[in-house]
Amino acid sequence: MGQKQQSTADPTAEPKKRRRVGFFNLDSGIEAKDCIKVYLVSSKEEVGSPDSFCIDPVDLNSFFDEDGKIYGYQGLKITIWVSSISFHAYADITFESTSDGGKGITDLKAALQRIFAETLVESKVDFLQAFSTGSNLIGSMISSGEILKLKASNGRVTDCNSDLKAAISDVEVVRMVVGKTAAGHLYSCLIPLVLLLVDGSSPIDVSDPSWELYVLTQKKPDQQGEIQCRVLGFSAIYRFYHYPDSSRLRLGQILVLPPYQRKGYGRYLMEVLNDVAVSEDVYDLTVEEPLDYFQHVRTCVDLSHLLVFDPIQHAVSSAVSRLKQGKLSKKIHIPRFMPPSSVIDDIRRSLKINKKQFLNCWEVLIYLGLDPVDKYMEDFVSIISSRVMGDIIGKDSGTNGKRVIEVPSDYDKEMAFVMYRSQVGEASDVQMDENQTNQEEQLRQLVDERVKEIKSIAQKVTGHRV
Template structure:
């Protein structure tokens, strides 16, 4: 076979060969890897990347099923969000686009879904630092100053807290369906979406929604003052049969620069204060995160420590755990033991402190732990045994509830699709003799139970530590 020499190739052949190749494959880029959000207080910070950066919990769910952005090579998105007006500006930079930009589909719609109308062009965004410098102060002009928990006999129980720098902190409450307040909330929605996992905007047109703002008032050179927004909480007023109302906290967020300074606790205390002053039924939280739940238990335990009506019951349980040896008990449960709070005590706490039954049960364990002698090993073993019992009882109660009704798919002669029937199982169990479980499953369940108990103990000890620090 004769071989064609390289020098003998025609110009036409060379041209054809240059056109042959594989197109670049657009694998997409993870949204969390290319997007950064910066909080800014002045126009000259716009463009800087060495300032406070928001750490979103997850951006992927805004960008399709796989959480990736397609159509760009070496994409970088820097977003600056103003702490003055809560507008935003996005700087989108990339080296090139794939396929002439035809594959660009999900970037701009996704950013619009997050930031909405608050996303501005750069020039307009920079102007807001001067045109809306008093935006927060104007919105808050009609807000009602809310007291912190009036049961606390400290300076923190006042409606205004004075900082060392002379600025003051206040919690203001207002209706969310008020148009200017609703507009401010719409500008805060991006922070909710970025920082509160699983959160969705509330309906600002519903008159039952309220919003609590914690603000910082700062004196200016002219003798007036400006106002910074520190955090907020949205609260819904639910009807409670027969003739009262309960407050449900939906969202609570302290802005990143002000976190870990006690502002979230102050918001919680203010909400309790309203429930007490208006004699509402209680206060609940809608799907709290682990961190919020821990903070809430800490706040409620501090309130309970000074609530004298429950102390006899607390002392009775402490004495029981000190005097007895629960390792010698018989049976698998101590439902009749005096470890849990008596029913009448639960009722008093709900009525006087607006702490609901489920929440009080969590605080009760911490209260008991705080009053035990941590050096007494038998006492602490008794305490852990009781915690194990009520963790086990909680699991069994949930399983019982879930087993009472069953949905079973059955063939449908009328249509090819499956339908279902609801079957009520007596005692929450099937009666076909298949109740017994393999030994391996039982061992695995025991291991899972032990892990839950250890986690519960760790939480109790950590909350007790925080409560002790705040009591010092």
């Protein structure tokens, strides 16, 4: 049997080329905030102008897919204009090309509809025309509402700061019941700005008549001399029943449009809401999950009322005198400098400030009473530290506290403690877990932030006394 002969390779022949493997270029997408600009405009001349007011949304990414990215576009640019006259919106979308890079192509129209709904118009011509056809839209919608004026008799208007004086010169607050057609329509127009500018917000139920809309408006002549009614901001208030024959007001949303912020309008709106609570003798006025900046403004407003409220002066003086008596920072048990319960009840009945908010103001009142403040600052910080430490484990606003005591345990050394509630007025030291080495540092940071906030508020209410 013959053998199969092996072919001899030609040394001069070219080597075979290796096959190259190509890798698929997966589309990494672009974040919505990186390709979208939103402008608030009050005239057709401002559309496309470099002087247009650009607003900064809290979170655009949440409206685009699960990871907040836009896929399938190269060179994408989205410019959105929102009219402050009719609240219509128009989106100018440009891009170089589209291609499916493995994640599909984002439906931009559907995504923008999730924000702007029926206020989004497809034609730029229609958007520009709405500045003329919709110039009286806001005025017609609020015409059936109740105009509220800040009462000058309470002393808050004549002695207010310059920003607030400017704010109240040409504005009105109109109250509308959301369950009615006009109020529901107006709020629907405002929803896109609520979603864009209020962190964690969701629309209220416009069919529920317990919601009330307080709209801050201003009448200004346009370029043709026609008077236009503009919305500067608004607040949505829910009215709860309170047994037996009263109600409670809860502020669910408040927004001053970006061009009008930091000019006193928000404070004016809060003053009007306080007047409503007092004049209608509701049980109290509360706020649902206030943001830090709004809480700062709210506390300044409430303090301006508390500083001229005579029934509280004795309680503040007494607390300040106790603080000045000794070195609290050297004591093992630091007493809580709480106001009498009768004072807390009086504040709620007269000023409609709820307990939690009043206790927030109480620390500022004590700080304002210290003179010279530097001499007693160490003891004041000790009081804040004691209160913050108690709040970390859920102390009920300084009333009955909780105490933690370590006890022997053969079962689990990490769980060797007993917690019990102390009585009113009883010293309530809190033993922190020694295994958490950074807990003390976290506490110090919280105390520093609170003291800094108190100083800032104190400076504002004394430098701009209402």
